[in-house]
Amino acid sequence: MQKVIREKAIELLRSGKVDRVLGWKEGEFFYDQTPHLFLSPEEVERTFVYNGFSGANLSKYLVKEGLKEGVVAVFLKPCDTYSFSQLLKEHRIARDKIWAVGIPCEGKLDIELLRKMGIRGIKTIEEKGDELLVSTIYGEKTVAKKDVLAERCANCKSRKHVLYDELLGEEGEVLDSARFDQIEKLEQMTSEERFAFWQNELSRCIRCNACRNVCPACTCEKCVFDNADSGIASKAPASSFEEQNFHIIRAFHVVGRCTDCGECSRVCPQGIPLHLINRKFIKDINAFYGAYQAGENPDERAPLTNYSTEDMEPGDVFKKGE
Amino acid sequence: MKSISLSNLPELLSAIAAKEALYLPVDTKEGAEYKAYAEGDSLSLACNTNRSAKDFFFPQVEDMAAFKVEGKKIEIIDVRKETEDFVIFGARACDVKSFEVLDRVFLADPVDTFYKNRREHSTVVALACSAPEETCFCSSFGIDAAEPQGDVSAWIAEGRMFFKPNTQKGETLLSALSALLEESDGAAVEKAKEETRTIMGQLPLQNLPTEHFKPEKLMEHFNDPKWKELSQACIGCGTCTFVCPTCQCFDIRDFDTGNGIQRYRCWDSCMYSDFTQMAADQPRHTQLERFRQRFMHKLVYYPANNEGLFGCVGCGRCLAKCPISMNIAKVMKALGGDK
Ligand code: SF4
Numbered sequence: 001m002q003k004v005i006r007e008k009a010i011e012l013l014r015s016g017k018v019d020r021v022l023g024w025k026e027g028e029f030f031y032d033q034t035p036h037l038f039l040s041p042e043e044v045e046r047t048f049v050y051n052g053f054s055g056a057n058l059s060k061y062l063v064k065e066g067l068k069e070g071v072v073a074v075f076l077k078p079c080d081t082y083s084f085s086q087l088l089k090e091h092r093i094a095r096d097k098i099w100a101v102g103i104p105c106e107g108k109l110d111i112e113l114l115r116k117m118g119i120r121g122i123k124t125i126e127e128k129g130d131e132l133l134v135s136t137i138y139g140e141k142t143v144a145k146k147d148v149l150a151e152r153c154a155n156c157k158s159r160k161h162v163l164y165d166e167l168l169g170e171e172g173e174v175l176d177s178a179r180f181d182q183i184e185k186l187e188q189m190t191s192e193e194r195f196a197f198w199q200n201e202l203s204r205c206i207r208c209n210a211c212r213n214v215c216p217a218c219t220c221e222k223c224v225f226d227n228a229d230s231g232i233a234s235k236a237p238a239s240s241f242e243e244q245n246f247h248i249i250r251a252f253h254v255v256g257r258c259t260d261c262g263e264c265s266r267v268c269p270q271g272i273p274l275h276l277i278n279r280k281f282i283k284d285i286n287a288f289y290g291a292y293q294a295g296e297n298p299d300e301r302a303p304l305t306n307y308s309t310e311d312m313e314p315g316d317v318f319k320k321g322e
Numbered sequence: 323m324k325s326i327s328l329s330n331l332p333e334l335l336s337a338i339a340a341k342e343a344l345y346l347p348v349d350t351k352e353g354a355e356y357k358a359y360a361e362g363d364s365l366s367l368a369c370n371t372n373r374s375a376k377d378f379f380f381p382q383v384e385d386m387a388a389f390k391v392e393g394k395k396i397e398i399i400d401v402r403k404e405t406e407d408f409v410i411f412g413a414r415a416c417d418v419k420s421f422e423v424l425d426r427v428f429l430a431d432p433v434d435t436f437y438k439n440r441r442e443h444s445t446v447v448a449l450a451c452s453a454p455e456e457t458c459f460c461s462s463f464g465i466d467a468a469e470p471q472g473d474v475s476a477w478i479a480e481g482r483m484f485f486k487p488n489t490q491k492g493e494t495l496l497s498a499l500s501a502l503l504e505e506s507d508g509a510a511v512e513k514a515k516e517e518t519r520t521i522m523g524q525l526p527l528q529n530l531p532t533e534h535f536k537p538e539k540l541m542e543h544f545n546d547p548k549w550k551e552l553s554q555a556c557i558g559c560g561t562c563t564f565v566c567p568t569c570q571c572f573d574i575r576d577f578d579t580g581n582g583i584q585r586y587r588c589w590d591s592c593m594y595s596d597f598t599q600m601a602a603d604q605p606r607h608t609q610l611e612r613f614r615q616r617f618m619h620k621l622v623y624y625p626a627n628n629e630g631l632f633g634c635v636g637c638g639r640c641l642a643k644c645p646i647s648m649n650i651a652k653v654m655k656a657l658g659g660d661k
């Protein structure tokens with residue numbers, strides 16, 4: 001697929017259809033790719049990569065790119081198109097400045113899972129069918145891809161691109177994923193158990209803001225937590241409650257807009273399962289207002305900015321807590 | 323040289339913990355982290371914790387002073403207190419070197435009394451690395467992972483842990499534990515050091531270019547057109563700065579308690595849009611400038627002011643943790659002419 005994508009990028013640049021191409025640039029060790037703006041076909045040929053570790057969702061960069069002169073091409077995996085469509089719905093991206101190319105995805109891999117298997121000192125990784133051949137300074141290892149699939153990909157909600165200008169490869173389907181299973185487990189806990197679970201997870205937060213800054217739903221020009229005038233600006237977790245406060249507020253700000261792209265959990269340096277917070281909200285919306293996934297349907301109204309007589313009464317929420 | 327069998331290490335750890343506070347890296351489901359020792363904890367052998375050991379001397383948040391307001395009277399309350407003695411057991415050579423980088427900032431005039439207090443009450447037992455990661459590049463900065471500094475140097479070899487005191491504090495700690503330690507020769511340690519150095523020699527980033535970062539090249543590096551490309555994907559989070567053992571910037575804030583003020587400091591990040599924001603303006607308006615600041619500080623400004631000592635110790639945390647995999651190794655290669 002990398003070959004096809006590179007060829008497409010080169011063709012788009014050569015034909016003058018686009019001025020820049022947003023893609024992934026190779027790193028030092030196969031897995032450490034950086035989102036990159038390619039300006040010439042030569043650069044694409046030299047350093048453009050697309051493989052199991054091209055996990056970064058490029059759609060948020062389009063907010064910034066859309067403000068520049070000229071057209072940018074972007075390669076979007078199925079879940080990335082959800083973010084793209086949601087950003088367009090929120091009028092955050094200048095649509096005419098973007099050439100969106102949908103690309104297939106077989107699930108992205110999580111380097112942390114390799115590390116958890118005890119694989120250290122990686123020199124090179126080679127993808128071979130369903131396997132990864134990992135060469136390390138301590139020896140060779142073969143790993144089944146399915147064992148190091150990123151959580152969001154193991155529970156992929158859709159292989160279907162919701163929006164694009166052109167598509168490379170075959171279109172996939174919306175999947176019947178198991179992404180709410182873990183939420184159900186959390187719901188079955190007693191409130192004390194659940195509190196202890198989150199206390200343990202969130203107490204590790206270092207307030208680095210990576211989750212917020214990477215999130216395609218967090219596009220405020222000035223986040224309340226950075227705004228000294230808001231009265232709640234904070235740069236550090238002063239108490240364990242403050243971390244929870246930050247995460248709860250952020251979750252409320254993206255509710256009904258979170259596409260479950262999984263970027264927040266991917267980037268967290270402390271391995272906090274942030275997706276569980278947002279998925280709980282998605283699950284509740286499904287239950288209270290009917291099935292809805294942000295980003296899935298560009299024309300559908302969002303439940304929290306819509307009114308229907310079928311909506312649940314706010315009071316019912318209180319009853320649920322009883 | 324003193325040593326103890328690894329099977330008796332738990333006894334040694336409890337003996338230290340009985341004497342003073344003990345912190346050590348332990349394995350968690352999300353990698354190694356420092357924690358206060360509890361009976362039954364075992365030392366992590368991972369090369370490097372998620373968070374660095376700087377937390378012990380320069381914690382993420384700390385209270386600095388309090389003010390009590392009564393009418394027109396303001397009372398200043400000194401909240402400083404003596405820190406208890408503590409031992410950090412198992413810090414790696416890179417983190418130990420980071421203490422020197424921090425010392426030159428916090429112990430220079432005006433001395434940071436909070437930091438000094440903690441430094442004075444600590445004893446650092448540094449553990450040589452036996453299984454470095456691909457992200458490790460301490461050797462690029464002349465740090466020898468096989469010969470960590472600290473109050474006591476320690477090695478694991480042939481089923482035993484060996485200790486060598488380097489300072490008076492180190493001597494004191496080891497003599498307090500002498501009942502548990504045996505005298506042994508250093509042959510096994512020499513072999514272990516050789517093994518570590520052989521591995522270090524195979525690390526992909528062992529030899530990053532450092533010779534370019536001279537003070538006289540400051541403007542050349544500052545104006546390098548490559549910063550644009552290097553910084554363009556940076557999302558301006560603080561991950562690289564917060565996990566970094568040598569990042570030292572902090573912000574001081576006042577919290578209004580209603581009838582007084584709680585003054586605290588917390589880590590700040592040059593990657594943040596409000597970094598060094600002043601009433602009139604701030605010096606860096608774009609992410610390019612902020613990004614450049616972080617790397618120029620470590621590679622050019624800091625060494626220019628500290629006899630060539632680099633402000634990076636090659637621990638590799640920013641390589642492993644940056645959401646976009648942009649990091650100091652890539653910057654060094656780009657600015658150093660390679661790639
Ligand atoms: S990315 Fe992780 S550590 Fe950083 S602020 Fe978010 S939850 Fe906290």
Ligand code: SF4
Binds near residue numbers: 216259263275
């Ligand atoms: S909250 Fe997380 S999963 Fe949801 S849109 Fe933001 S980054 Fe993606």
Ligand code: SF4
Binds near residue numbers: 633639640641650
């Ligand atoms: S800049 Fe990166 S590699 Fe260097 S000391 Fe800081 S975290 Fe470690």
Ligand code: SF4
Binds near residue numbers: 415635
């Ligand atoms: S950077 Fe060097 S000292 Fe630090 S953990 Fe790696 S090998 Fe050890």
Ligand code: SF4
Binds near residue numbers: 556559563593643
């Ligand atoms: S370099 Fe990476 S970790 Fe540092 S601020 Fe930029 S995106 Fe965040």
